Every structure is written in C-alpha cells, then in structure tokens.
Amino acid sequence: MQITPAILAQHGVTPAEYDQICRHLGRAPNWTELGVFSVMWSEHCSYKSSRVHLKTLPTEGAAVLQGPGENAGAIRVGNGWACVFKIESHNHPSYIEPFQGAATGVGGILRDVFTMGARPVAIMDSLRFGPITESPNGAPHAAKNRALLEGVVAGIAHYGNCFGVANLGGETVFDPSYAGNPLVNAFALGLAREDQLFYGKAQGVGNPVIYVGAKTGRDGIHGATMASEEFHAGSQAKRPNVQVGDPFLEKLLLEACLEAMATGAVLGIQDMGAAGLTSSSCEMGARAATGVALDLDRVPQRETGMTAYEMLLSESQERMLLVAERGREDEVFAVFSKWGLDAVTVGEVLAEPRMVVRHHGEVVADIPNAALTDAAPRYHRPQAPATRTIPLQPAPGWAPGPERNLHADLLALLASPNVASKAWIYETYDTMVRGNTLAGPGGDAGVIRVKGTATAVAMALDGNGRWCRLDPRAGARLAVAEAARKVACSGARPVAATNCLNFGNPEKPEVMWQLAEAIAGIGEACRELSTPITGGNVSLYNETLGQGIDPTPVLGVVGLLELDNGREPLPSRFPGPGRSVVLLQPPGTPSQSGASLGASEYAAAILGHTWGQPPALDLALERALHELLAQAHTERWVESAHQVSTGGLAVALVESCLMDSIERNAPPACGVEVSLANDAATWFDEPASRVLVTCDPALLAALSGAATARGLVATVLGRTTAPERGLRLGSISIPLADADGAWRQLTQVLA
Secondary structure, three states: OOOOHHHHHHOOOOHHHHHHHHHHHOOOOOHHHHHHHHHHOOHHHHOOOOHHHHOOOOOOOOOEEEOEOEOOEEEEEEOOEEEEEEEEEOHHHHHHOHHHHHHHHHHHHHHHHHOOOOEEEEEEEEEEEOOOOOOOOOOOOHHHHHHHHHHHHHHHHHHHHHHOOEEEEEEEEEOHHHOOOOEEEEEEEEEEEHHHOOOOOOOOOOOEEEEEEOOEOOOOOOHHHHOOOOEOOOHHHHHHHOOOOOHHHHHHHHHHHHHHHHHOOEEEEEEOOOOHHHHHHHHHHHHHOOEEEEEHHHOOEOOOOOOHHHHHHOOOOOEEEEEEOOOOHHHHHHHHHHOOOEEEEEEEEEOOOEEEEEEOOEEEEEEEHHHHOOOOOOOOOOOOOOOOOOOOOOOOOOOOOOOOOHHHHHHHHHHOOOOOOOHHHHOOOOOOHHHOEEEOOOOOOEEEEOOOOOEEEEEEEEOOHHHHHHOHHHHHHHHHHHHHHHHHHOOOEEEEEEEEEEOOOOOOHHHHHHHHHHHHHHHHHHHHHOOOEEEEEEEOOOEEOOEEOOOEEEEEEEEEEEOHHHOOOOOOOOOOOOOEEEEEEOOOOOOOOOOOHHHOHHHHHHHOOOOOOOOOOOHHHHHHHHHHHHHHHHOOOOOEEEEOOOOHHHHHHHHHHHHHHHHOOOOOOOEEEEOOOOOHHHHHOOOOOOEEEEEOHHHHHHHHHHHHHOOOEEEEEEEEEOHHHOEEEOOEEEOHHHHHHHHOHHHHHHO
16 A cells, blocks of 8 residues: 555554655565554653653652553552552543543552562552633533443542452643643553562563453454644544443453462563554563564454554554563463453564564564664653733732622632532542451542551642643742642652643644643752652643644652551541641742742632742752651641642631541541631632641640741641531631532532
C-alpha cells in the first residue's frame, strides 16, 4: 500500500517524522511498521514534547529504589519492604466512554504496580469535570458533565471493588475549563519485599517470551494515538478505540503473576498497556539491550482474521508479556493453567537489539529497538508566556466589603461543588477491603498499614488548575507542597512523589510555556521538600474544538509513618470538646490582608470573579511545617491535624467538626468557637502552609516552643465545644445541622 500524506495524518505522523522513520529503517516502512512507529512515537508513548523538560526533575533520594523508566517507581519502606506506586491519566478514553474509560484506567495503573512484583493495596483518583449544577448565567453542558461524572465514578467503583483494592479517596474538582475535556487521573500503590521487585527487561538471549492473560481483540487499536491528539467534532466516533476491562480476570492475572514470579522462573515482565504487544516487546528489549522476536500466529485471539497491524496495536486489557528462564517454561504454564489463563510462548530474546515480528511465516516488521524508544523524536517546542486574561486587581465592586453577609457566604461556600462533601462519590468505593486501611477518604491523606511492621504508608493527591492558570510555576510548586502537607497532616514524613501532567496542545507556544514552567516548579518544590519524582505520566492535547483545559499538574506524594508504642495516624476531624484549636503557620501569614483572596475558591464560587496571584510559598518554611507535624505526632502533642486549603480557614474549621458525621456515620463530636476579625479575607483567603491542630491545653507550651524553634508560629484560635453550641466563628453563628445540610447539598442535587 502506498503511504500518502493522508495516511500519515491518520497515524499522527508528520512528513518530517516519516523521513526520520525511513532513515532509521534504510527504506520505507510497510503498513504494519508504520502503525508500530505511529504508536511508539505518539506523544502518549514517547513524551516527545516533554522529555527534555522531565529530565530536569529530581529522581534520586535515600528512599528511592526505582525511579522513572520502569512500570512504576519504588521506595524503601523498612523491614525489608518496598512500596511501589504511580499515577497515570485516562482522560481521552473517559470522555468518549466514561465507564470503560475510567475502569480501564484503574486496571492499567494496577497492572503497572503488580508488574513490579507488588500486591496493590490502595488506589486514589484525581477527577475534574465541567460544572454539574445549573447556574444563573446558564452553565453550559451541566447535564452532559453530570453524565460524565456518574459514568467515571461508576467505572472506578466497578473495577476497584471487583478487583478488591481499597480506594482511599483523592480529589474531585469542577470548573468550566474541563467542560469539554474531563480529567481522570488514577493512582495505585502496592507493597512488595525489597528483594523481590521485578523489572521489565528481556534478559538472556534465547529465553522464551511468553504471552499471558486475556486474549487479544480489536479493542483499543490506536488508543495511544487517540490520546495524543485534540478532540474534534468526530471524536465520539472513536468509541471503539476505548478498551473494555474485566476486573475479575485481572484479579486472576494478579494472583497468577505473583505466583509465577515466586517460582524464580520469571526473569522479566511488562504490562501490555498503551500500544500493547508493540510497546511491551520493544521496551523490554531496549531496557536490556537485547531484541525480541515475536510470532503472531501463536498469540491468543478472541476474534478471527486479525491482521499483524491489529494484533500489534491492540490495547486489549488484562495482558502481560514475560520472559522466562529457558527450560522452565512449564513452571510458568502450570501456574497460569491453574488460574485459567492463557500462557503461550510467542517469541524469544534476540542478541541483536531489534523487534522482529512474523505473521503467517513472513517477517512483517523488523525495526531497531532504539528507533522506537530512545531515538524517538525529542522536540524543543517554541514557548511564549501565556497571555494573562485575569486581572491583577479586582474589578470595581467585586472586592468583598464590610457589608458582606459572611454567615450566608459560608453556607453558600459549603454547598458549592468544590467544597461540598464528596461522600456521595467515595461511598460507592470499597475503602476497607483487605483490612489494611488506617485512614480512608474524607480526610487529608489515605493511610495503609504494612502488616507485621510498625510502619504505615500515607498518600495524597493534589492539583489546582486555577492557580496554574494564574502562574504555572507557582501553581505547580503549591501542588507539590499541598500534597506533601496532606501527607504530613497524618503524622507521616513525605519521602517521594509521582506526577500526572495534564495540559493542552504543546504545539501552541503558550501551552508549551505552561508545561515547561510547571515542570520547573515541580522540580523546585520536590528538591526542597526531599520528595523526588519516581515516575508518572504526561497527558497532552487535552483540548476540544480548540479550547484547552487549565494547566493541571497533579501530584501524588507518599510518606512513611511510624506506629510504634500504640500511635495511630492523626485524624483530620476534631476529637471532641475541650481542646485548644491551634493554627500552625509561617510568621507574617497574611490572614487578614487577603493577598491571595482573588485566587481563592470563595472568589470564584461566591463572588463570581477571579483576580490576583496564587498564594506565596516559602518552601523552607513548608518543610519546617512538615517536620513540626511529624515531631508533634511522635511526642503526642496534638490529637488532630487538617490543612487549611480550599475555602480557607472557615471551611477547614467546619470540615473538622463535620467529618465524624461522614466517616463514622455519627453526629458531629463537637462544635468550635473562634474569635477573629469579621471580614472575608480572615475566613476565606487561602494562604499556603497552614494547618489546624487540636491539643490538650496543657501541651500548648511544648507545641508552641517547637514551632518557634522551627521558625513557625502556633496561634491559639479558640476551643472545641459541645456539639449543641454549633459553629461560632467571630460574628458567624451556625448550628451544626445547618452547616451539615449545606455541606451535603450536592448529594441531594445529584440524587
């Protein structure tokens, strides 16, 4: 078949890239080889627009066992245990087919974790949608956005619950920026013995390459290419490109893989994720400086008449490629037969670093591994600072004055989609399966115990597209800091991070500038907070009909928590009446100046106007705050900790009172009484590096002294009270039942 410009365009290959392909091969590619190059050189697989910037991120640390480049990152937990984790996006598939798009996103990230030899113990998700409630000015597509939300949540719940892994929460955000392009970022974490980690390498010339798991079908063909282009009017027609997942089969695959690994016969293993057989085979060879020969006639197929092109590009779910020690194949086959799964030798490891594919006795692809991996294009795309459309100062009449009804504002803010309780989402998830959960959804961080040890692993996700639109470098720094702060609020010490970078079309200089600035900000924060990046994902071309999303880097941070001497993770909820409520913060925090009020959720949701800059962030003091929280947990100075973020101080106080009603299905344990200035900036501004803690009044001196020694301030705001006294925040006085009703209002809207 003649390869025309139209065919190249269909494959997402530029004329210049086609010329490069011909040089690598020394000839023109055939149809199958063009398909292979198109998926491996797609943005999704090659990171051709971001790789030069990602190389600047810190990736090494005392706890890091495996950084970027493998299926997932791994850190040292202690007592011989390792923690394996990663975050990835499934944005485009979830827009086209919400249920399966989200479900297979969960399935894919779980395979990334257990491919490393780890048993998955927790998942989280970071979700973003357009407005789901009607607004006075007529929010467009609210019904469509609700349908996307419901499909995505159902897909996540279906796959995670059936597979049997605890969902510990995450974040759900609503903003017009995501109306045409929702974001579905899935995080998974697993545990393995440190000396039993596995890697995706095709080791040992002559060793058999074995296909295991589900049969190959035509679903997901060119899924990686679809994820590397904008949405347009015909994107809905790509519904067949979305894979279909089977969580029960994946559970069998997990058990079979872990059992096969335990035999010692498996030398390397790789998930067949994006680009399926193509990526798994050439990447395994590239990592080991070997090659892989495949015979497609041996590939288990669930459809008849599949071509080589279709088999190599299929992204059918629940499949793995592994390399076994020659002569021990039967050990592997016996394990997979026991679990009722296909296991077939489909090739062997070659000495020459090439991907050689045969079908019906003929060579249909013969490509150097390097051409598909390290030699893929790397672009230094043009950059130009994004044009600022948001004013630095509030427009006349928009700044809140002394006449504001703060009582009404707080109730309205509690009911707004980004602040309201998300229990209606996470109550659909199994949060306690396997019995390891110490802290589930609803608080700042999820916490999982490492059984048989006195160690727990804390995890949290965070991102803020509004702040990154105002200043992508500052917004990305704040995302790292807030995710790490959430982890620190459990009493854990943040030690490593993973990132999912969601941006628009990188061929637009303004978008490329946003991406480069955000990566630089992540690097700055991760270096200062000692949370190296162990891997992640870049999702570009998040645009529909030319309209891009806000730049949205999402950070996942993992920390370690010692539970010796009967210690438990710090809860986010207030423990009960009679405690001092203390605000830990840097000195001079502009609690009343409203320096960042224009970038707050209050400004967007209540005032309907955004202005200014993201909050200022001192990374050294942020790190000092994390260290103080760890010390306070160790010394048992505090009984709860909850970061002050979306909605400001007033919302943090209310949430700390109401969490019992969600987490324990019980009435709130206490009210709160705080006396501060009665202005919007005091209650709703969102300065960085602030945490609410409660403590016995007798321990205030010790806590305050430790804060001062670290350059921080511990300010006593007030006290927790009996529940019937409700919320008394300056001039604001609200019964807990009224606040709880507002906080749960979104549940009623979507019922």
